[in-house]
Amino acid sequence: xxxxxxxxxxxxxxxxxxxxxxxxxxxxLGTLVGVLPGLGPVGAxxxxxxxxxxxxxxPALILVxxxxxxxxxxxxxxxxxxxxxxxxxxxVTTLDGYQMTKKGRAGAxxxxxxxxxxxxxxxxxxxxxxLAPPIARMAIxxxxxxxxxxxxxxxxxxxxxTDKSLIRSYLLISLGIVIALIGLDPSSGGxxxxxxxxxxIDGVNFIPIIMGLYGLSEVIGSLEQQFHRPEKADxxxxxxxxxxxxxxxxAGPMVRGGLLGFLMGxxxxxxxxxxxxxxxxxxxxxxxxxxxxxxxxxxxxxxPESANNGASAGALVPLLSLGxxxxxxxxxxxxxxxxxxxxxxxxMMSQHSGLFWALIASMYIGNVMLLxxxxxxxxxxxxxxxxxxxxxxxxxxxxxxxxxxxxxxxxFDIIVMIVFGVLGYLLRxxxxxxxxxxxxxxxxxxxxxxxxQSTLIFHGDLTxxxxxxxxxxxxxxxxxxxxxPFVSRxxxxxxxxxxxxx
Amino acid sequence: xxxxxxxxxxITALLLLAAGLIALWGSRDLPFGTLNRIQAGxxxxxxxxxxxxxxxxxxxxxLWNRKRGGVSAESSREEDExxxxxxxxxxxxIFVLFVLVTIVLGFLAASVLAxxxxxxxxxxxxxxxxxxxxGTTAVVWLLFDLxxxxxxxxxxxx
Numbered sequence: 236x237x238x239x240x241x242x243x244x245x246x247x248x249x250x251x252x253x254x255x256x257x258x259x260x261x262x263x264l265g266t267l268v269g270v271l272p273g274l275g276p277v278g279a280x281x282x283x284x285x286x287x288x289x290x291x292x293x294p295a296l297i298l299v300x301x302x303x304x305x306x307x308x309x310x311x312x313x314x315x316x317x318x319x320x321x322x323x324x325x326x327v328t329t330l331d332g333y334q335m336t337k338k339g340r341a342g343a344x345x346x347x348x349x350x351x352x353x354x355x356x357x358x359x360x361x362x363x364x365x366l367a368p369p370i371a372r373m374a375i376x377x378x379x380x381x382x383x384x385x386x387x388x389x390x391x392x393x394x395x396x397t398d399k400s401l402i403r404s405y406l407l408i409s410l411g412i413v414i415a416l417i418g419l420d421p422s423s424g425g426x427x428x429x430x431x432x433x434x435x436i437d438g439v440n441f442i443p444i445i446m447g448l449y450g451l452s453e454v455i456g457s458l459e460q461q462f463h464r465p466e467k468a469d470x471x472x473x474x475x476x477x478x479x480x481x482x483x484x485x486a487g488p489m490v491r492g493g494l495l496g497f498l499m500g501x502x503x504x505x506x507x508x509x510x511x512x513x514x515x516x517x518x519x520x521x522x523x524x525x526x527x528x529x530x531x532x533x534x535x536x537x538x539p540e541s542a543n544n545g546a547s548a549g550a551l552v553p554l555l556s557l558g559x560x561x562x563x564x565x566x567x568x569x570x571x572x573x574x575x576x577x578x579x580x581x582x583m584m585s586q587h588s589g590l591f592w593a594l595i596a597s598m599y600i601g602n603v604m605l606l607x608x609x610x611x612x613x614x615x616x617x618x619x620x621x622x623x624x625x626x627x628x629x630x631x632x633x634x635x636x637x638x639x640x641x642x643x644x645x646x647f648d649i650i651v652m653i654v655f656g657v658l659g660y661l662l663r664x665x666x667x668x669x670x671x672x673x674x675x676x677x678x679x680x681x682x683x684x685x686x687x688q689s690t691l692i693f694h695g696d697l698t699x700x701x702x703x704x705x706x707x708x709x710x711x712x713x714x715x716x717x718x719x720p721f722v723s724r725x726x727x728x729x730x731x732x733x734x735x736x737x
Numbered sequence: 738x739x740x741x742x743x744x745x746x747x748i749t750a751l752l753l754l755a756a757g758l759i760a761l762w763g764s765r766d767l768p769f770g771t772l773n774r775i776q777a778g779x780x781x782x783x784x785x786x787x788x789x790x791x792x793x794x795x796x797x798x799x800l801w802n803r804k805r806g807g808v809s810a811e812s813s814r815e816e817d818e819x820x821x822x823x824x825x826x827x828x829x830x831i832f833v834l835f836v837l838v839t840i841v842l843g844f845l846a847a848s849v850l851a852x853x854x855x856x857x858x859x860x861x862x863x864x865x866x867x868x869x870x871x872g873t874t875a876v877v878w879l880l881f882d883l884x885x886x887x888x889x890x891x892x893x894x895x
Contacts, residue, residue, distance in 0.1 A: 268885075402795050406753055409788040413760045413781065420777040427777055428763040451832070457859060458824030625859035629852045630873055636835065636848070637877055641887050646836065653832045658752075660825060665745035666738075683780045695773035 242364065245592025248293065249600055257294040258597050261301020262604045268302075269309020269321055276306025276322060280567045284574070292575040293590055297597040299571040303564065304601050307547050308352050308609060311540055312616055315344045317631050319450030319638075323441060324507035324543045326673050327515050329449055331528060331535030338531050342613050343477040347485050347533055348540040349609045350477075355493030355541035356602040359548025362497050364595055366552075377503055377705070379688035384706035385502060385509070386682045388713035393512040394671050395716065404671040407662075411675020412682065414439050421680075422687060434647040441676045443639040443652035448669045450635045451656025456663065457628040476613075477533070485537035488518045492541030499542070500549020505677055506562060507546045512674070514542035548598075555579050555591070741820050743799060743808045750796040757789030827858050843892035848874040 248254065264283055269276055280302050287295035310321030315332035328348070335344040377385075394404035417428045418438030429435040477485065492514040499510040518538040519528045528535050550565045558580030560566040572579050583591050622630075639652040662669050693699040701707040738746075760781055767778030802808065831854045838847035852870035861869060881887040 402791055402798070406788065406791045406795060409784050409791060410753055410756055412784045413756065413788055416760075416781050416784070423777045425767070425777050427767060427781055428760060430763060454855070455825050455828045456821070457828070458821045625856060625861045626865075626869060628859060629855035629861075629869060632831075632855055633848055633852055633873055633877060636851075637844075637881055637887075637889075640844075640889075641881065641885075644888065646839065646890065649836060649839075653829070653836070656832070657825075657829060661745055661749055661752075664741060664820060665749045666742050667746070667749065686780075687775055690772055690775055695771060697772065 241588055241592045242596065244589065245594075245596035246599075248589060248593035249297065249596035254294055254297050254593070254597060255600070257290075257298045258301045258601045259604055259608075261298040262305040262601050262608060265302035265305020265307075266309040266312075266605070266609060267305075269306035270312045276303060276310065276564060280306065280564075280571070284567075284571060287571060287574060292577055292587075293593050295575050296571060296577070296590065296594050297601075299568060300594060300598050301601045301604075303568060304352075304356060304544070304547065304598070304605060307544055308349065308605055311348045311352075311543070312345065314449075315348065315536070316341060316616060317450065317627065318453045319631060319635065320445050323445060323505070323673065323677055324511050324546075326445060326449070326508075326670055327511040327539040328536055330515070330668075330670070331530070331532050334529070334531035335533070335536065340531065341616070343481055343533070344536050345613045345616055346610060347477050347481065347537050349606055349613070350482075351485065351489040351492065351537045351541040352544040353602055353606040354489040355496055355544040356548060356605075357599070358490065358493035359497045359500070359545045360595065360598050360602065363548055363552050363555075379685040379692065380700055380703050380706040381709075382503055382681060383685035383689050384700065384709035384713075386678045386685065388709040389509045389512070390674060390678060390682070391713040391717050393509070393516060393674060395516075401717075401720075403667050407667065407669065407671040408675040411672040411677075412679035413675075414444070414672075415676045415679030416683070421684065434645075437643070439651055439676075440642050440648055441673070442642045443648040444655045444676055445673055446635045446638055447652035447655030447657075448659035448662070448672065450631055451652055452659030452663055454628050454632045454635070455656055455660040457624050481533045484533050487521075488514070488534045488538035489541045491517060491521075492538040493545040496542035496545025496547075497549040500546035501552055503553075503562070505681065506550060507543055507564070508674070508677055510542040510546040511539035512670075514538040555583065558583070738802070738808055740808055743803060746799055747796065750792050750799065754789055754792035754796065757785050757787075757792055760785030761789060824858070828855065831855055831858070839890055839892065841892050843894055844889040845874055845878060846892070848877060 249258070265276065265280075268283070280299060283302050284299070287298055290298070306322075307324075310325040311328050311332070313319045313321045314325040314328040315336055318329050318333040320326045320329055332344045332348070335341065390408055394408055395401065413428070415438075417435050418426070419436065420427050426436060492510075495514050495517065496506075496510040499513065500506045515528075515535060515538060518532075518534040519525050522528065522532065522534055524532065547564065550560075550562055551568075554560050554565040554568060556579075558569075558578060560569045569579065577583065577587055577590060635652060635656075636649055639648045640646070642648050659669055689700065690697070700710055764778045764781035764785060767781060768776040769778045769782060770776030831851055834854065835847045835851040838850055849870045852873055853866055856866045856869050878889070882889050
């Protein structure tokens with residue numbers, strides 16, 4: 236059977252009434268649960284996995300895939316509307332998405348996020364369909380030195396995007412890494428920085444940190460909003476949707492974000508998070524109006540949201556073609572496969588080709604369903620942004636509490652969220668962007684484990700990082716990007732001093 | 738920069754310095770290891786030192802900036818963000834109250850009280866306040882407890 240016939244048969248299977256219905260339920264549930272703060276796509280799939288126990292393999296995996304993509308989109312809705320990221324990868328969306336809401340453009344931001352997710356999802360799925368095996372073979376050449384280089388380069392380069400001051404960024408990254416070290420040391424099993432507290436043995440979860448920094452800090456400052464009310468969104472259909480100019484400005488970021496996200500999704504580690512920051516930085520660099528970023532630039536929503544979805548599609552490549560999940564989301568998908576008695580990997584296409592192509596086809600269909608489902612809902616979501624702060628903020632507060640509690644059913648997570656809420660409020664007043672702290676918390680464990688493994692491999696010789704082509708290139712690029720501003724400033728000072736003397 | 742931003746940054750720098758020193762203190766007994774075989778104390782010590790050092794540099798930079806007259810007594814139009822400390826303290830107090838009431842009376846009771854307190858502070862009164870606090874709590878219970886099966890703390894009623 237040719238590849239094209241396989242794809243066609245996959246669509247025939249995915250377009251059956253049962254599978255279409257299951258796909259619709261999956262994307263709807265995924266979006267709904269993804270919107271709920273604290274749960275996100277990982278929580279959504281975990282909670283809905285038991286529903287698949289009694290189902291046949293094809294509809295079961297279609298349901299899980301629908302939840303996967305739906306959850307990705309749902310996480311961005313609260314980022315845009317109320318500055319509460321539904322998941323770590325939606326943090327960047329708050330930078331401009333929430334600013335757009337404050338200017339009464341919540342509908343446009345949500346619509347661009349939905350369209351961008353669709354465009355990137357489509358790009359990712361097309362690339363996945365045709366490029367999966369060769370790309371996956373390249374990705375397994377990454378070892379601990381490459382993971383370390385990617386994470387360190389990511390931290391150094393991406394921290395420049397979020398705050399003009401490197402010291403402020405590095406300060407918060409360091410704090411984030413220190414927080415990530417609290418609890419059990421994975422290699423020795425010993426306790427670190429717990430100070431005898433039982434609550435700290437399991438470490439500090441990142442969800443309450445994010446919800447505190449962004450959501451609760453907004454609630455703390457809500458009395459100030461009484462004096463600076465966000466503009467009301469115009470809910471007429473014409474104003475709700477992005478204007479022609481906004482769509483024109485978003486088109487490039489959507490495509491670039493989708494491609495960038497897909498390529499980064501092939502790599503091990505927290506690709507979704509890194510891809511959103513990378514896309515934001517790229518769009519800011521390419522934009523003719525970089526000064527608008529952080530104040531409601533549509534590109535700042537289109538790029539990262541597309542990158543997030545592109546990375547989700549890219550992350551499926553190593554899972555489906557090698558059977559190896561490179562990050563937590565595909566790992567949960569893997570469990571869904573195992574429950575159905577299907578082992579993803581090189582043999583999946585030959586032993587379960589009908590299921591494989593039906594799954595791919597249903598992802599295309601699910602992508603369309605997400606757009607069809609969520610675009611009409613933009614008006615409803617935008618009404619939320621129009622609620623008065625005296626109604627909206629208490630609701631945001633309670634949903635933050637429940638979101639933090641739902642992570643581990645622990646009151647300690649609520650206390651953590653409150654502490655970071657106060658810190659987030661302080662950072663806002665200090666005009667310090669909190670996202671480097673989030674980066675540090677998320678990437679700290681990978682940074683440490685990959686560095687440990689690398690030093691074992693290299694017998695302590697750190698120069699070996701530069702001897703390997705991938706890690707060496709990444710580290711040199713990161714160093715250049717970090718040092719260049721200081722060098723160029725020094726050169727400019729010398730040149731102007733020389734010119735003055737002349 | 739405005740004096741509000743300056744004060745907030747100084748407080749942040751001091752907090753981060755404290756965090757760095759606490760991390761160094763907490764990792765003093767952890768084995769550091771060598772580059773050949775790094776151990777549990779390596780990263781906490783390195784990043785605790787980095788955090789402490791950068792905080793001192795940041796603080797020094799702020800104080801130097803103030804000495805050079807870089808801090809204005811009035812806010813510039815660009816940095817004109819209001820600071821409502823009373824509101825900040827009130828809401829933090831509501832959060833603490835929520836935690837204490839949850840431990841004693843359970844999540845639902847704490848939710849009603851916290852919503853009512855927050856709504857009242859923001860200016861909501863009368864039947865709207867009751868609808869907000871009771872209605873939102875009911876929705877939370879239906880959605881999370883009944884539908885998603887999340888077991889909410891019940892305090893002394895468990």
